[in-house]
Amino acid sequence: MQKFKLKITRKNGAERIVTVYLDDMTAHLLKETGDAQLLDKYLREEYKASRRARQEVFWTRSLDEDMENGIDYADKYPYDDFSFDNMNDEYLQLAIEQLTQRQQEILRLMYIENKTQKEIAEIYGVEKQAICNSVKRIYVSIQKNYKKKLKKF
Numbered sequence: 407m408q409k410f411k412l413k414i415t416r417k418n419g420a421e422r423i424v425t426v427y428l429d430d431m432t433a434h435l436l437k438e439t440g441d442a443q444l445l446d447k448y449l450r451e452e453y454k455a456s457r458r459a460r461q462e463v464f465w466t467r468s469l470d471e472d473m474e475n476g477i478d479y480a481d482k483y484p485y486d487d488f489s490f491d492n493m494n495d496e497y498l499q500l501a502i503e504q505l506t507q508r509q510q511e512i513l514r515l516m517y518i519e520n521k522t523q524k525e526i527a528e529i530y531g532v533e534k535q536a537i538c539n540s541v542k543r544i545y546v547s548i549q550k551n552y553k554k555k556l557k558k559f
Contacts, residue, residue, distance in 0.1 A: 408433040412449045426453050501551035509544045512537065 407427045415421050426449045428436070436445045502510065515521040515529070523541065527534040 410449055412453060424453055497552055501548045504551045505547060512540055
């Protein structure tokens with residue numbers, strides 16, 4: 407592994423130096439090109455990817471830990487009488503079907519049972535922030551899948 411220092415500027419304008427690690431082969435190939443802009447762009451993308459991965463681990467940690475410990479919330483809260491099949495927007499229905507069962511359950515709690523994020527957090531026994539972060543990821547996923555479906559048709 408090779409270590410690189412990268413100067414980044416945050417959204418608030420603050421600058422900081424971060425460390426990015428690349429495997430030896432990738433680092434060698436990038437250096438061999440002699441293109442400083444390519445190296446800089448690659449390092450920035452690697453930094454963004456590692457940051458996203460760390461955030462994903464942090465955001466989902468509490469809900470995923472429950473699943474790993476054998477706690478299955480779906481068994482406690484069945485929704486057999488409701489599905490997203492009766493929606494008017496076929497593309498939105500397809501996008502929602504791409505979500506995990508847990509994500510669909512959170513949507514049902516919010517929009518069918520009119521529960522707040524705080525109430526959902528209490529049901530799952532997690533912090534409200536974990537539900538808030540899950541909802542953000544759900545919206546991003548729906549938006550991405552919805553756009554994919556529109557492009558296909």
